[in-house]
Amino acid sequence: MNTKFTIASVLLIMVQITLSQPTASQTVGKRPNIVIILADDMGYSDMGMFGSEIKTPNMDALAMNGTRFTNYYTHASCSPTRSMLLSGQDTHLNGLGAMDEWTAPNQMGKEGYEGHLSTNLVTMPQLLKDVGYHTYMVGKWHLGKAPDKIPAARGFERDFTLLDGMGSYWDMTNMTALNPTSVFTEDGKYLTKLPKNYYATKTYTDKLINFIDEGRKDGKPFFAYVSHQAPHDPYHLPKDWRNRHVGEYDKGWDMVRQDRMKKQKELGILPATAQLAERMWYVPDYSILAPASKAVVGKKMELYAGLVENLDYHIGRLVDHLKKIGEYENTIFIVFGDNGAEGNDLGAMIGGTPGTLNYLFFASKWSNNNPNAWGEPNSYVGYGAGWAQVSMTPFSQYKGMMAEGGIRNALVVSGPINKLPKGSINHGTMFVGDIMPTLLEVAGGKYPETFNGKAQPKLMGKSWLPVLNGQAASPRTDKDYIAWEVFGNRAVRQGDWKIRWEIKPLGKSDWELFNLSQDPAERNDLASQNPYKLREMLVLWDKYAKENNVIIPNRGPFEAMEDQLPQRFPVQEGYPPLINIKQFVPPAGMMAEPKEIKKN
Numbered sequence: 001m002n003t004k005f006t007i008a009s010v011l012l013i014m015v016q017i018t019l020s021q022p023t024a025s026q027t028v029g030k031r032p033n034i035v036i037i038l039a040d041d042m043g044y045s046d047m048g049m050f051g052s053e054i055k056t057p058n059m060d061a062l063a064m065n066g067t068r069f070t071n072y073y074t075h076a077s078c079s080p081t082r083s084m085l086l087s088g089q090d091t092h093l094n095g096l097g098a099m100d101e102w103t104a105p106n107q108m109g110k111e112g113y114e115g116h117l118s119t120n121l122v123t124m125p126q127l128l129k130d131v132g133y134h135t136y137m138v139g140k141w142h143l144g145k146a147p148d149k150i151p152a153a154r155g156f157e158r159d160f161t162l163l164d165g166m167g168s169y170w171d172m173t174n175m176t177a178l179n180p181t182s183v184f185t186e187d188g189k190y191l192t193k194l195p196k197n198y199y200a201t202k203t204y205t206d207k208l209i210n211f212i213d214e215g216r217k218d219g220k221p222f223f224a225y226v227s228h229q230a231p232h233d234p235y236h237l238p239k240d241w242r243n244r245h246v247g248e249y250d251k252g253w254d255m256v257r258q259d260r261m262k263k264q265k266e267l268g269i270l271p272a273t274a275q276l277a278e279r280m281w282y283v284p285d286y287s288i289l290a291p292a293s294k295a296v297v298g299k300k301m302e303l304y305a306g307l308v309e310n311l312d313y314h315i316g317r318l319v320d321h322l323k324k325i326g327e328y329e330n331t332i333f334i335v336f337g338d339n340g341a342e343g344n345d346l347g348a349m350i351g352g353t354p355g356t357l358n359y360l361f362f363a364s365k366w367s368n369n370n371p372n373a374w375g376e377p378n379s380y381v382g383y384g385a386g387w388a389q390v391s392m393t394p395f396s397q398y399k400g401m402m403a404e405g406g407i408r409n410a411l412v413v414s415g416p417i418n419k420l421p422k423g424s425i426n427h428g429t430m431f432v433g434d435i436m437p438t439l440l441e442v443a444g445g446k447y448p449e450t451f452n453g454k455a456q457p458k459l460m461g462k463s464w465l466p467v468l469n470g471q472a473a474s475p476r477t478d479k480d481y482i483a484w485e486v487f488g489n490r491a492v493r494q495g496d497w498k499i500r501w502e503i504k505p506l507g508k509s510d511w512e513l514f515n516l517s518q519d520p521a522e523r524n525d526l527a528s529q530n531p532y533k534l535r536e537m538l539v540l541w542d543k544y545a546k547e548n549n550v551i552i553p554n555r556g557p558f559e560a561m562e563d564q565l566p567q568r569f570p571v572q573e574g575y576p577p578l579i580n581i582k583q584f585v586p587p588a589g590m591m592a593e594p595k596e597i598k599k600n
Contacts, residue, residue, distance in 0.1 A: 032416045033322075033331040034133075034223045034439055036085070037315060039308075040078065040140060040232040041399060043341035043391025043409075046308055050410040051264035051393060053248070053256070054305045058316030059412065062333050064423040066414025067468070070269050072430040073493070074339050076406040076486050077399060078165055079142040081338040081432055082227070086143070086154070087121045088436030088447070088459045091486070092548040094118050096143075101165070102487060104553030112549050116144030117154065122451035124436045125155030128223045131445045136211040137161060138204040139227030145183055152188030158215070160186045160207040162200070162229060166346070169200040169229060169236035170377040173365055175350050177357035180365070199238065200229045205314040209321050216325070223439075226318070231307040233346060233382035234366070235375060241306040242375045249301040250294055252286025253386040254279065254573075256301075260393040268425050270394060270520070277396035277405065277521035279571045280343075283386040288579050299371055300383040301390070306375075332415035332442070334435065340406040343388030343398035347380045349557070396522045400557070402491040402500040402507075403522055407484060417442060419469045426467065428474025429493065431482050434461035441465055483544035487556040492541050498522075499537040503558050505568045511538065 045051040049063040075081040075091065083089075083096035091097055092112045098104060100115030107113040117123070125135040137151045137159040144150065144163075151159040167174045167182040172194060174182040184191040186207075195203060208224055215222060249256060257276055264270040289297065315335075322328040351362035368378040375381075388398040389405065397403035411430060417438075420426070437459050440447060447459055462475040476482075478495035485491075489507075491500040496517040503509055513527040513534045527534050544550070574580055 031221045033221045035333050037226045037335045039228055039337045041342040042231055042337035045260045045393040046391050047410055051260040054308050056312040058312045062414045063412045066418045067420045068425045069411040069430050070427050072411035073407050074409050074432045077339050080486055083117050084433045086123045089457055090460050090548045092550050093457055094121055102557055104555040106554045107551050116149050120454045123155045127445045128443055129155050131443050132220055134215045134220050134222040137225040138208045140229050150185050158211040166232055177361035201314045205317050230311040234380040235303040235307050237307050237310050237375050241310045245302040245305045249298040253390050256390050257393045275521050276394045280385050281568050281571050282565050301387045304383045332417045335412040337409045340399040341388040341391035343385035394521055402489040402502055417468050429476045434464055437461050438464040481540050485550050488553050492537055504562045
């Protein structure tokens, strides 16, 4: 036996085996890319595949290549949703127990109410980066501005970011006199100016495409957090996107809501028995508006529709680029809006009282408000409560509130993670807090017990993989529950049941009980009919509040609403008849000229 030859042969075989094994970057490269597309204030029914007349072919294509989820929950406002998405933790634990703009006196200085994403918690991009992902962010941050709180400090390798909650789409004009200039970062540096020909939605997309192309050389997968500013007000958009729906909304919000609900039923989004939520009592019947008012109000919705369509166009640019470079088939897409549609008049809230600094600031910086100039720099327009309810068809209320119209949104998941039939619809109860455990499982990451010497709370969510693999209808059992609180408004959902507490006149300043399977529009409060179920649900609320250090605020943005809004009465179609009674026209055969009066 030739021992020397045998040893050499064995060594050669070992080298060949070693060379045939994938390198670390090759192994990582086989994992899917991840793209989260977050639209700011886009409503439940604003995508075509969720019932809209707005043309969204690119989001619709992702929906038809993946699965639509009809029972998906975010939070009721922007930064709370973002904080849960990136931390996997409840807002009262991750620093956004209250929004920075509305922290109440009794919440000031309390842990969990810092108004920025807590630096004591690990973030999803940090964990994905640790397991070999490139991590990119473009768009709105709204989770802190100090150097240790910006995207680059929280796990993003590349970023182009608006740190503020809102602002101009054209330049760095911000919203208040004391904060007149929006703050941006790029790759961890604060920007002195914006790129040439800046327009938010386009520039965010351009930057992300650059990041993806520049990071491709090593074969690593990427995680992209595409946190668009659109369609948040002010409605700024290029001229060629402003007039694509002229006259389309002259029929008014009630008719458009009915049209959307009809389409939702045809698509299978809603059951045939579903009803529309009651129109907000302070929103007028569209038929009583004067023609000039209808033209102005309708134009606001035309602009909003154009803004959503422009957003969809740039989503399409990103998708097309991924197809061009051969990455589309290996990319997971998760698409949703961050909360209910915005029906509050933020301009009036921020501008405030005549003679104040903010009022003067608005008059100087946001005064380009002839309807013909809407969409231009320094114009400010939002579409108001009537159209916000259209965006949230068929639900009640909108952003900031704990009705379904404040916290439920459309969700699309597509790509290699989805094993369900393409174009399918799922009615399981999903939650934004589920995204972190889902993506860690996909990426092969693990949530740590400690981070920077700090113990980490248990992740709040549940992985979606059993649902996406077709092994379960929902990530939750009827025993699991989700709970929320912001601005003092709160809610709990367990199975088909939901309780909510909302300050008057939005609610009753008391607990209400709804069965969402029978009443998704929350028209019928069952608290008095089913006190036992109410008590069961209140036990869950107490458990949630205790475990998550919930401090109910003693001040809030809705505290004067009961005095500012008209008294609340039920809204019923056709009532009062007075305003809907049209001119009586006698039968033609009974018409006559007046008889001449004879002189005495």
